[in-house]
Amino acid sequence: xxNVEQSPQSLHVQEGDSTNFTCSFPSSNFYALHWxxxxxxxxxxxxxxxxxxxxxxxxxxxxxxxxxxxxxxxLYIKGSQPEDSATYLCASVMDSxxxxxxxxxxxxxxxx
Amino acid sequence: xxxxxxSPKYLFRKEGQNVTLSCEQNLNHxxxxxxxxxxxxxxxxxxxxxxxxxxxxxxxxxxxxVSREKKESFPLTVTSAQKNPTAFYLCxxxxxxxxGExxxxxxxxxxxxx
Numbered sequence: 001x002x003n004v005e006q007s008p009q010s011l012h013v014q015e016g017d018s019t020n021f022t023c024s025f026p027s028s029n030f031y032a033l034h035w036x037x038x039x040x041x042x043x044x045x046x047x048x049x050x051x052x053x054x055x056x057x058x059x060x061x062x063x064x065x066x067x068x069x070x071x072x073x074x075l076y077i078k079g080s081q082p083e084d085s086a087t088y089l090c091a092s093v094m095d096s097x098x099x100x101x102x103x104x105x106x107x108x109x110x111x112x
Numbered sequence: 113x114x115x116x117x118x119s120p121k122y123l124f125r126k127e128g129q130n131v132t133l134s135c136e137q138n139l140n141h142x143x144x145x146x147x148x149x150x151x152x153x154x155x156x157x158x159x160x161x162x163x164x165x166x167x168x169x170x171x172x173x174x175x176x177x178v179s180r181e182k183k184e185s186f187p188l189t190v191t192s193a194q195k196n197p198t199a200f201y202l203c204x205x206x207x208x209x210x211x212g213e214x215x216x217x218x219x220x221x222x223x224x225x226x
Contacts, residue, residue, distance in 0.1 A: 004154065032212035043116070043217040044202070089154070093212030098143065098162065099170065100215065102154035 004092050006103035013080050014111050020076045021106040023090030027071035032093040034100060035064055035075055039086040047075075047088075080110040115139065116218035118203050123223045125190065125197060133188045133221045135203030142208025144186035145215060148172060149200040158201075161186055162208060190223060198225050 005024045013019050025033065032051045038044040048057040053068040061078045077084055087107045091100035116137045125131045137144065143162050147155040157170030161180040175194025180186055186205075190197045200222050204215040 034212070034214070036217075041219075043219050046214045046216070049212070049214055091155075095211065097211055098160065098213075099157055100155075100212065102147075102156075104152055104154045 004090060004101050004103040006088075006090055006106050008106060009104070010107040010109070012109045012111065015080060015082060017080050017110075018076065018078045019080055019108065020074050021088065021108075023073045023075070023092075023103055025071050025073075025090075025092035025101075025103075026094075027068055029094045030068045030071070030092070031095040031097065033066055033068075033073050034091040034093070035073070036089040036091070037086045038089060038105070044089060075106075077108070080108070082110045082112050084108060085110050116203060116205055116216060118201075118218040118221050120221060121219070123221055124226050125223060126226050128192045130189055130191050131223070133190070133201055133203075133223070135186045135188065135218060137184055137186075137205045137216075137218075139205055139216065140183070141205035141216070142183070143206045143213075144180065145204040145206075146170075146176075146178065146186070146188045147202045147204065149202060149220075155202060158188065197223055199223060 007022050035047040036044040048064045050066040055066040064075045066073045087105040089105045091102045119134045145160040146158040156172050159178045161167035177189045202220045203218045206213045206215045
């Protein structure tokens with residue numbers, strides 16, 4: 001089974017701070033990398049899917065980068081707001097597979 | 113409203129009892145998935161189905177069973193053989209046919225053992 005690691009496990013920031021966290025995954029047989037956002041009492045929501053080395057995706061104040069050669073992805077949040085508080089999950093996909101292998105998530109709390 | 117519904121929100125199981133978790137989607141997706149979440153761990157795949165009347169075991173299928181008789185429904189049965197069933201269960205679906213495509217999740221069911 002693949003090992004997808006996320007760091008830090010949790011993060012507390014002040015409103016307005018920018019923040020970033022990391023997802024590490026095995027680089028061999030890489031196919032795709034997903035980011036999901038999971039707010040408490042809601043369903044996980046897809047943020048990004050990235051497949052190519054050097055990919056960068058952006059959605060409002062949230063962006064993500066991908067390095068498939070070294071096996072990591074960064075998620076950045078610019079000017080964090082309390083509504084950004086959630087658990088951010090990444091998931092890796094090996095080629096020829098329908099399966100997503102999830103990390104344990106980074107829990108972000110943004111204080112007003 | 114298109115989406116995925118799971119019921120019940122909370123489910124209690126007695127020792128030796130089988131229980132079934134419901135998952136329904138009206139997104140017209142071909143593929144459906146069941147995941148389990150335990151504290152401090154990532155979502156782990158129990159079973160998945162790419163098409164009606166077909167399903168495959170995921171990484172932790174022991175003690176679970178599924179059926180896929182209709183496109184929109186993918187119920188999960190937690191059998192008495194599952195010795196540690198207390199967990200949060202998430203159902204997901206995807207359009208189908210593409211490796212690693214985006215999955216859309218339901219709100220989850222929390223299963224507790226009495």
